[in-house]
């Protein structure tokens with residue numbers, strides 16, 4: 001039997017001998033940057049929502065749903081609005097949180113840990129939720145940011161179609177740039193609904209990814225950090 005040609009073009013990327021369907025189902029990770037086209041922002045948000053509503057309505061039509069039903073009528077517009085304004089709003093660099101740096105006037109030079117930051121993201125291979133907790137830490141190089149800003153950075157990168165490894169690294173790279181230090185750590189513990197609700201249907205597994213930069217990349221600092229993360 002002929003295997004259906006993948007719909008997605010790979011543009012000659014090196015996929016290490018895997019085809020695109022295998023890449024998606026095994027959640028293999030392809031790079032730090034979210035893959036986006038150069039013309040990603042040619043359409044305005046309003047135009048994108050109009051297009052998505054039309055296209056999502058078509059998906060529903062193809063599945064045979066009755067779009068004249070009062071319960072379904074508003075769904076294409078709701079989905080379009082939710083995609084652009086909420087769950088995928090982190091694709092647009094204009095939504096990147098503005099972060100002010102302050103001098104570390106308390107001269108606190110130990111690690112600062114912000115733990116249990118709840119986030120909701122979506123798997124880019126299946127477009128179903130990834131639900132998890134992020135723990136982020138840094139050691140000040142002389143500059144600090146507001147605590148809520150750590151949370152905002154996590155939320156911004158979560159609001160994209162994601163893979164967990166990329167989410168972890170994007171948060172870490174942003175923290176490094178924002179805080180002007182390599183001494184940052186990011187740990188993400190998340191549940192992927194594409195693993196628990198479909199496919200292999202594993203209810204209990206969770207995925208943990210870590211980034212330990214600079215001073216954090218030592219057994220002592222990792223142990224200290226892990227100690228703070230215990231309940």
Ligand SMILES: [Zn+2]
Nearest residue numbers: 123125126194
């Ligand atoms: Zn998935």
